[in-house]
Amino acid sequence: MLEIRDLHVRYGHVHAVRGVSLRVNHGEITTIIGANGAGKSTIIRSIMGLVRPASGSIRLGQHELAGKPAYRTAYLGVGLVPEGRGILAQMSVLENLRMGAYGRKDRDLEEQIEEMMNRFPILRDRRHQPAGLLSGGEQQMLAIARALMARPKLLLMDEPSLGLAPKVVSQIFDTIREINAAGTTILLVEQNARKALAVSHRAYVLETGRIVKEGSAQELREDPAVIDAYLGGVRA
Amino acid sequence: MSAYTVDLLVNAGINIILGLGFYTSILSGQLSVAHGALMGIGAYTAAILTVKLGWPFWPAILAGGVLAAVAGAAIAAVSLRLRGVYLAVATLAFGEALVVFLLNNSYVGGAAGFYGIPLITNLRHVALVVTLLVLFMWRFDSSRLAMAYRAVRDDEISAATMGINVRRTKVHAFTLGAFIVGVGGGLFAHYLGILEPGQFGYLRSITIMMFAAIGGVNAFLGPVFGAVLLTLAPEFLRVSGQDRYILYGILLVLVMIFRPNGLLERRSGRRPGAEKVSAGQTVSS
Amino acid sequence: MSEFWLFVQQTVNGLVLGSAYSLVAVGYTLVFGVLRILNMAHGEILMAGGFFGLLFATSMSLGLVPTLIVAALGAGLLGVLMERLAIRPLSKANHLAPLITTIGVSTLLQSLATRIFGPYRVPFPPVVDISVVNLGPLFLTSINIMVFVVVIVLVIALKLLLERTDLGRAIRAKAENPEVASFLGVNVDFINWFTVGLASALAGVAGVLLGLTFGVLSPHMGIPYGLKGLVTLIVGGMGSIQGAMVAGLLLGVTESLTVGYISSAYRDAVAFSVLIAVLLLRPSGLFGSKVQVENRV
Secondary structure, eight states: OEEEEEEEEEETTEEEEEEEEEEEOTTOEEEEEEOTTSSHHHHHHHHHTSSOOSEEEEEETTEEOTTOOHHHHHHTTEEEEOTTOOOOTTSBHHHHHHHHTTTOSSOOHHHHHHHHHHHSHHHHHTTTSBGGGSOHHHHHHHHHHHHHHTOOSEEEEEOTTTTOOHHHHHHHHHHHHHHHHTTOEEEEEESOHHHHHHHOSEEEEEETTEEEEEEEHHHHHHOHHHHHHHSTTSOO | OOHHHHHHHHHHHHHHHHHHHHHHHHHTTOOOSOHHHHHHHHHHHHHHHHHTSOOOHHHHHHHHHHHHHHHHHHHHHHTTTOOHHHHHHHHHHHHHHHHHHHHTOGGGTGGGOBOOOOOOOOHHHHHHHHHHHHHHHHHHHTSHHHHHHHHHHHOHHHHHHTTOOHHHHHHHHHHHHHHHHHHHHHHHHHHHSOBOGGGGSHHHHHHHHHHHHHHOSSSTHHHHHHHHHHHHHHHHTTOOGGGHHHHHHHHHHHHHHHOTTOTTOSSOOOOOSSOOSSSSOOOOO | OOHHHHHHHHHHHHHHHHHHHHHHHHHHHHHHHHHOOOOTTHHHHHHHHHHHHHHHHHHHOOOHHHHHHHHHHHHHHHHHHHIIIIIGGGGGSOTTHHHHHHHHHHHHHHHHHHHHHOSSOEEOOOOSOOOEEEETTEEEEHHHHHHHHHHHHHHHHHHHHHHHSHHHHHHHHHHHOHHHHHHTTOOHHHHHHHHHHHHHHHHHHHHHHHHHHHSEEOTTTHHHHHHHHHHHHHHHOTTOHHHHHHHHHHHHHHHHHHHHHTOGGGHHHHHHHHHHHHHHHOTTTTTOOSHHHHSOO
16 A cells, blocks of 8 residues: 655654655554664655655655645544654644544544444543543554544655553554454554554564564564564563 | 035945944844944934033033943843844844934924034044944954854854853954944934934844845945945935935845845855755754 | 712623723634744734725725725735735744734834825725714714624624634634644644734734724724734633624723723823733733743744
8 A cells, every 4th residue: 555665764963764664464464673763763754744745755646745744644544643642732632633624525523433433432521621631542542542533545654653652552553453353454553562562563674774584573572683683582 | 525425425434333233142043133233322312412411522422322331231130041033033123112212302402303413524424433443343253252252143052152151252242333333323313413203213223234234244344235235225226315215115025035144155055965855854863 | 870870871882892802812713723833914904904904995995894804804815915024934943033023013014104105194984974872871873883793793703704614614624633634624724824814814904993983093092002002912822713803892981991990191190001911910811822922932
């Protein structure tokens, strides 16, 4: 579904992404793992259109995404759950959900909101509260629900486990599995390699802006180098 | 030299003085819209001293500068907490409050104006002050003091960790600038012969600001260039009176679009970095 | 009239005038909230709107509402032009550049207006029949009432726009976090020029209202009203519409009472004294947030 070819991104003099090529297959969860600062978020942001690549191509079906402004990419069916959740703290939970479906013509707003509140009951309880009052885990749920409001073809998730307690992290990853089972293609970027590889179909390893390994999640879980560097020396 | 040329040069000279007075504040990161009023304090003080108290010329001019400096110090001290836009608005308020005060004060003629100031200022006086000032600025610009000003402008917290007393620096910069602008005001008063409070309000302040904004905010030649440019350009383009503000406005907008740090600056002032595709904050991770 | 009723009369006059200040401040606060810039040309756009209204009302003998509409459209268009030509190109410059550029625009507009209309006051055509309304011992003109009503209607409409519509939510989302808004599908660029256009349209309406209230327009009127709108903005807190409303009414009443009980000479000084006091004591204003002031704006 998504094909990235030879992507280069620079911040001033820093060459953050160096010739990355990768593929996200329809219906699968694809993961990019790597250390902090490896460039994972940059790739996500380039896909979404929050950052303009220096060169390279990002193709969604027949659409070229590189260099397109974010709102256009959103219209093409790409959703984002950003690093740090990115919820609109001063707007209510309900308003955040509404914004998720912004601009979509094919929406049944009320039905979809009901659906989200069924799936994430905590949102129903807090629906009129300013989103900033939610806990970290609840905000993450909101960010995911909001992204799903647009019924995206491709969901990008940037470090969903960051800053969350282990129990909450498990819930998040269960949710990720469910969403994918219901038909959404997901590209996941994570520092928590163990959890990420456990839910994914395919994965890439990113180090200082370059892909150093790729393969099925199974292959990577058993790869000694990966085990050593990212799985704490213990087989996942 | 014709009277017209002399007049042009005197005006250019006074504008250079005013521009340099603004420069010290902007160099320390304080955008001031009060300099018109500070000029007014210098002008009125010098005029009162010569007209009503019979003081000689130069002491009166210097006293005007000193009083303006005191006012400048007060404004700066009181506004230390404020930054950027808030500071600019505060200086605006102080400036306007001062004009209102002058308007209602019959000792200085109120709204009708202060008449009868002896026309002492001539080209030699102005040239002398400009020369001294330019020499001073030349030494100042490469001094440790100016480095401190710039450090405070760029990052107050870092400046503090380098051992710079940020508060003292900001007040100092403002006071110095106020003194210079006050002297300019005194010279102005004795060139024009009459003073009206309206001459020292918002419009004067932003004109003074324009000398630096257009010429350059990081080196003393910037305001000098800007002052000369804005004084001479209307003459060359045969734009008179109020119309020159049309020119100024357009010029200011164009300079902000293409060279936000001023025409003379080598650093254009436009930020490089990761291209933002949609207008938003710059990227972090 | 007894002392008490005199006081009430002054207060009522103050509320009417204050409502005009509120309308001006609402425009400032919209632009500041969404674009994070202080539009120093806002007062001049108000003046331009007033003159648009004057031109059309005179040449086409328009009534009140058409005049307001013309002023709103004219001023709105001017605002959009300013955003596209002078503000948008500045996205890469330092954070004081938009302030300076709008000062340039204000200077340009003011001197253009002086060139076209002359430096003196111009009488504003009476598009409303002036009649006097007596509420008990109080004395109000039809213009006073109309000004107040128009402002209330517009502010309520604005609130409804911002809270109940998709566009309004998009504006608020962009104001809070432009990046998040953009990946949610909001065309942030459009929001920018639309907001400036909307704020400018409100300013244009205010220009006509003030022209009607005082019977005159002046190419220089942008300065006092712009400044008072600015005072109102800061007192109310940058980015808060309720704040702008409340602060505007407060300022109007304070000015009115000062003129009535102290002296009319100090009318303008009130605004500046209040501003200075607020900036020194509580720069974030009545309803604003503290963070912006201490760090960057």
